[in-house]
Amino acid sequence: xxxxxxxxxxxxxxxxxxxxxxxxxxxxxxxxxxxxxxxxxxxxxxxxxxxxxxxxxxxxxxxxxxxxxxxxxxxxxxxxxxxxxxxxxxxxxxxxxxxxxxxxxxxxxxxxxxxxxxxxxxxxxxxxxxxxxxxxxxxxxxxxxxxxxxxxxxxxxxxxxxxxxxxxxxxxxxxxxxxxxxxxxxxxxxxxxxxxxxxxxxxxxxxxxxxxxxxxxxxxxxxxxxxxxxxxxxxxxxxxxxxxxxxxxxxxxxxxxxxxxxxxxxxxxxxxxxxxxxxxxxxxxxxxxxxxxxxxxxxxxxxxxxxxxxxxxxxxxxxxxxxxxxxxxxxxxxxxxxxxxxxxxxxxxxxxxxxxxxxxxxxxxxxxxxxxxxxxxxxxxxxxxxxxxxxxxxxxx
Numbered sequence: 370x371x372x373x374x375x376x377x378x379x380x381x382x383x384x385x386x387x388x389x390x391x392x393x394x395x396x397x398x399x400x401x402x403x404x405x406x407x408x409x410x411x412x413x414x415x416x417x418x419x420x421x422x423x424x425x426x427x428x429x430x431x432x433x434x435x436x437x438x439x440x441x442x443x444x445x446x447x448x449x450x451x452x453x454x455x456x457x458x459x460x461x462x463x464x465x466x467x468x469x470x471x472x473x474x475x476x477x478x479x480x481x482x483x484x485x486x487x488x489x490x491x492x493x494x495x496x497x498x499x500x501x502x503x504x505x506x507x508x509x510x511x512x513x514x515x516x517x518x519x520x521x522x523x524x525x526x527x528x529x530x531x532x533x534x535x536x537x538x539x540x541x542x543x544x545x546x547x548x549x550x551x552x553x554x555x556x557x558x559x560x561x562x563x564x565x566x567x568x569x570x571x572x573x574x575x576x577x578x579x580x581x582x583x584x585x586x587x588x589x590x591x592x593x594x595x596x597x598x599x600x601x602x603x604x605x606x607x608x609x610x611x612x613x614x615x616x617x618x619x620x621x622x623x624x625x626x627x628x629x630x631x632x633x634x635x636x637x638x639x640x641x642x643x644x645x646x647x648x649x650x651x652x653x654x655x656x657x658x659x660x661x662x663x664x665x666x667x668x669x670x671x672x673x674x675x676x677x678x679x680x681x682x683x684x685x686x687x688x689x690x691x692x693x694x695x696x697x698x699x700x701x702x703x704x705x706x707x708x709x710x711x712x713x714x715x716x717x718x719x720x721x722x723x724x725x726x727x728x729x730x731x732x733x734x735x736x737x738x739x740x741x742x743x744x745x746x747x748x749x750x751x752x753x754x755x756x757x758x759x760x761x762x763x764x765x766x
Contacts, residue, residue, distance in 0.1 A: 413444070433457075504549070527550060543570065559584055571596060704733050
């Protein structure tokens with residue numbers, strides 16, 4: 370009988386680590402029983418992935434705690450941990466947080482000392498309403514991790530001590546993604562941003578300030594010179610002046626136009642508003658090339674946001690980007706609120722965007738779709754090469 374050569378086992382540890390990194394850590398651990406070659410491979414894997422963890426009762430919480438403790442205790446001494454991903458949904462029990470959070474602090478205290486670059490922490494309640502006041506406190510130990518490059522957090526609270534303690538700061542952080550996060554107050558939020566001097570990409574969704582005192586002086590002093598991409602949904606009092614160097618901006622929030630800077634480098638804008646405010650904003654984006662407008666809100670936070678559209682007002686001037694830069698325009702949810710208003714907006718853009726190449730429109734529902742397409746197609750276009758396209762509203766643009 371001919372025994373086939375085990376080519377996989379003959380690969381280097383680095384290659385085997387790469388292969389195991391595509392699997393949850395629990396599956397990587399199981400490979401230890403394959404042969405003597407595999408016994409210790411998983412113990413030095415640089416990525417720990419505990420995803421889609423469901424903890425419906427106290428027993429499951431204890432079992433998971435023991436498993437993760439065993440994984441950390443079994444690590445090869447001084448083996449680095451490049452990435453740690455933890456995604457937990459736990460039952461709303463009286464002592465659930467007290468069983469999970471202290472252990473999380475122990476795990477993170479071990480992990481952040483091993484050259485951690487990527488940290489993903491996602492917590493949530495299992496089969497219960499996502500109440501903002503029940504979010505656990507985020508462990509302070511992470512705020513002194515100097516090697517962190519990417520930080521993704523969901524469903525935590527950040528207090529004032531965390532960002533004012535000795536050693537705070539993320540000198541290497543380039544990507545920050547915060548979703549369903551409570552901050553003690555606005556000042557804590559500003560201090561966090563100020564501690565990220567090389568930040569390039571930020572995504573914020575459903576940010577809550579437990580105290581509504583706004584630190585305007587600190588916000589005015591803040592400037593994120595390296596930030597080139599921002600995606601902001603439901604973050605009140607966001608320091609918009611601090612991000613004037615952006616190249617990409619997507620936002621769903623209210624803003625006062627006297628607070629806006631000139632976005633000299635902005636080429637791509639996605640905005641949740643189809644009122645005249647869009648055109649006012651475009652005056653602050655002289656190099657804009659791609660514009661996406663949608664009307665339906667993406668979160669449940671503000672039921673009145675969609676009702677702010679007013680009647681169409683004659684435009685006294687044309688944004689600078691219309692004459693020389695705007696190449697593409699997408700209008701989603703067309704006729705969702707006010708068909709006449711939307712027709713006037715589309716007509717204004719077609720009439721004045723001199724280098725526009727495509728305008729893509731997705732009409733909401735079945736509202737006189739053929740008639741709308743015919744009328745829009747009849748409008749004069751400032752750009753001779755502009756193509757008008759109509760697509761299904763369900764299509765993800």
